[in-house]
Amino acid sequence: MTSVTIEQPLAAPERVSFYESHWKLIWFVVGLIGLLSWRLAFLFDWSAVVRAAPYLSIALVVLPQLCFLVYPLLTREPNRALSFPALARWPAEFLIAAGTIFLIFTTLIVVNVVLKWLLPDFTFTPPVFSDMAKSGRVWAVVALMVFAFTAAPICEEVFFRGFLQNSFRARMPLVVAALLQSLIFGFVHSYSLPHSLAAAGLGLALTAIYEWRKTLLTPILIHMGNNFIAALGVMLMMLVAAESPVLGITCDPADARATIRSMIPGGPADKAGLQVGDVIVAINDKPVRNHAHLLKVTQQHRAWEKVTLTIERDGQEQEISAVFQRRGDLQK
Structure with missing residues (x-):
């Protein structure tokens, strides 16, 4: 009598959300060192180089952002495919993002008014934004602004909220991880001290939303909205500067x-x-x-x-x- 062997279908690979992803300590340390080294490089004066090759300034921004996206994807724990939020969940996350953006900018406006009253010369607007508004390279600035509210939020949320926050959370208490990661986010965005503090506060808000919703979708939407409003501000400054x-x-x-x-x-x-x-x-x-x-x-x-x-x-x-x-x- 001939025996028949029935092959069992291969099990589908385990799928996890970014919130459930993990990274080995070595990849976490290398990524953190790379981030801080890139930011410390900005302590040097690149103005002469940028003047000689104007579009190099765009490359100095875009290439690291792409690394923020690619590095966590290449180094995350293997054999675990990523899952994405179901489309049915998107409307709720969009509404949460819209409400959060409103609260963030309402808070910034109130804080700005109070600080302006106490310190007349105070501004959240970093000098680099004013310089961009006065630049004669209009299309370069426009391209950079479009990148800032489309691709950049995805890249940064994958790296900071996904990679860094997950890695810190796995190795220390949640509150400590959130504070440390948000301070690093603020340090990386240190165009000026007020802007750096505001960025750290934004990072903390995005981290709280990420830990609440357990998906990168909501902080990405908030980040996009925040950067879109900031980009509109730079465009308005460009129009005003053109008439000055x-x-x-x-x-x-x-x-x-x-x-x-x-x-x-x-x-x-x-x-x-x-x-x-x-x-x-x-x-x-x-x-x-x-x-x-x-x-x-x-x-x-x-x-x-x-x-x-x-x-x-x-x-x-x-x-x-x-x-x-x-x-x-x-x-x-």
């Missing part, structure tokens, strides 16, 4: 006085006969103390307005007439 008056000069903020360090050929200052090394002492008899004060005094005028500049050249003061130009026209 300029002389077409650059000064060194470290200088004690408003000393001209370079000029745009054919710009208002060049046409007026200003020279590199001239010190702007006053505009229409209103004293100018330094570079920061020069910017404030300039914004009190309008594009195409004719003004009298009091400058100091070779130790002698003299007056020169100049016409402010619209920043948007000067950048074309």
Whole structure:
């Protein structure tokens, strides 16, 4: 009598959510060291390199973000396929995300108003955002902003809430893990101290949502909404900056006085006969103390307005007439 062997169907691989994923200690340590090394590299002045290769600034942002996505996926515990939230769950997560975004920005507005009242010069807006708004590379800034609210939130949530929070949580109490991971998130986003503290607070909120919902979907949606509003702010700043008056000069903020360090050929200052090394002492008899004060005094005028500049050249003061130009026209 012939025996028949019935083959059993292969069991489907175990599927887990990102919340249930694990990483070996070695991959966790390597990822953390890589993150901190990348951030410490920004302590060096890259401005000369970026000026020589303008689009390098985009690569310095985009490539690390892609690493945030790829590294956790390549190093997570093997033989465990990822599961994703069912479509039926998406509406609820979207509503939670929308409500959280509203609460976050309401809180930021209230805090900003209070701090503005106590400290008139306070702002959450980091200088790098203002510099981007004044940049003549409009399409580069637009591309970076679109990336910031589409791909970047996915990459960062996979790395910070998924990889880092999971790894910390597996090795220490939940509260300690959340605080430590959120502080690292704030450190990585340290464009300025107020912005870094705000980012750490946002990271803590995103972590609380992640631990509550046990899915990356909700923090990703919140992160996207947050970055979208921030991107709109930068775009608005670009529109305002394009209408602002300029002389077409650059000064060194470290200088004690408003000393001209370079000029745009054919710009208002060049046409007026200003020279590199001239010190702007006053505009229409209103004293100018330094570079920061020069910017404030300039914004009190309008594009195409004719003004009298009091400058100091070779130790002698003299007056020169100049016409402010619209920043948007000067950048074309």
